[in-house]
Amino acid sequence: MMAGNLFVNVAHRLADEQIVELLSARNVRIERIVSTGHATAPGEWYDQDRAEWVLLLAGSAGLIVEGEAEPLVLEPGSYVHIAPHVRHRVAWTDPSVPTIWLAVHYQ
Amino acid sequence: MMAGNLFVNVAHRLADEQIVELLSARNVRIERIVSTGHATAPGEWYDQDRAEWVLLLAGSAGLIVEGEAEPLVLEPGSYVHIAPHVRHRVAWTDPSVPTIWLAVHYQ
Numbered sequence: 001m002m003a004g005n006l007f008v009n010v011a012h013r014l015a016d017e018q019i020v021e022l023l024s025a026r027n028v029r030i031e032r033i034v035s036t037g038h039a040t041a042p043g044e045w046y047d048q049d050r051a052e053w054v055l056l057l058a059g060s061a062g063l064i065v066e067g068e069a070e071p072l073v074l075e076p077g078s079y080v081h082i083a084p085h086v087r088h089r090v091a092w093t094d095p096s097v098p099t100i101w102l103a104v105h106y107q
Numbered sequence: 108m109m110a111g112n113l114f115v116n117v118a119h120r121l122a123d124e125q126i127v128e129l130l131s132a133r134n135v136r137i138e139r140i141v142s143t144g145h146a147t148a149p150g151e152w153y154d155q156d157r158a159e160w161v162l163l164l165a166g167s168a169g170l171i172v173e174g175e176a177e178p179l180v181l182e183p184g185s186y187v188h189i190a191p192h193v194r195h196r197v198a199w200t201d202p203s204v205p206t207i208w209l210a211v212h213y214q
Contacts, residue, residue: 006162007184023160023188027134028213030160053130053137055113055209057164057184077114077164081130102162104211106135 006032006057010098014038033101035061040089047087050105055079059099062091113139113164117205121145140208142168147196154194157212162186166206169198 002023011018017038023030040046045066056074063072063080066087072080082088093099109130118125124145130137147153152173163181170179170187173194179187189195200206 002188003179004186005182005184006186022186023211025158025213028160028211030211051132053135072110075112077112079111079113079129081109102209104135104137106132106213 006100006102010034010058010100012036012098027107029105031101031103031105033103035059035090035093035099035101037093037095038090039092045087045089047085048082048105049084050107051084052082053079053104053106054082055102055104057100057102059094059097061093061099061101064089064091113207113209117141117165117207119143119205134214136212138208138210138212140210142166142197142200142206142208144200144202145197146199152194152196154192155189155212156191157214158191159189160186160211160213161189162209162211164207164209166201166204168200168206168208171196171198 011034014034014036018034020032022032056076056078058076061074063074065072071091118141121141121143125141127139129139163183163185165183168181170181172179178198
């Protein structure tokens with residue numbers, strides 16, 4: 001049995017976003033992502049083959065999803081479903097506290 | 108796009124556990140579960156065809172997993188993977204505040 005706690009071992013300053021795989025199965029991958037002020041590089045977009053369900057657990061973030069009128073401001077508890085190949089980017093994450101995401105990639 | 112916040116519309120007193128489906132796809136179902144002191148009925152066990160990855164977001168709970176020496180005490184951020192047909196039951200949930208779970212069922 002795999003068990004743990006998402007809120008332990010959270011760095012407050014990271015050179016790069018940290019991605020830790022929590023579950024990897026044929027159809028599903030679950031990750032914890034920690035951002036400390038990181039954003040997607042200017043002009044870059046995520047464009048993924050798999051659908052993604054993402055939940056923000058701590059901190060805050062601005063998410064730009066192509067086709068949405070406004071950036072989404074994500075706070076603890078906020079979740080978003082992103083269909084395959086819907087381009088999206090992280091405009092900002094909280095500069096003062098770690099932002100913790102749970103990402104569920106599936107097909 | 109489906110978006111929302113897991114921490115809104117949380118009842119503080121429920122006759123039964125409340126299950127809200129957040130995502131339903133062929134291989135994955137994601138639910139929010141709210142417990143207000145609920146436990147699995149004495150002598151009953153969950154025995155599921157699909158694997159489950161469960162995350163406790165608020166409150167606390169005691170989870171008994173068959174084959175584990177000790178009950179697991181789950182606090183905010185605690186996650187557990189439960190393989191198909193591994194019998195388990197909820198011994199208790201926090202009587203004073205709502206316990207919020209995220210359950211990812213997959214095959």
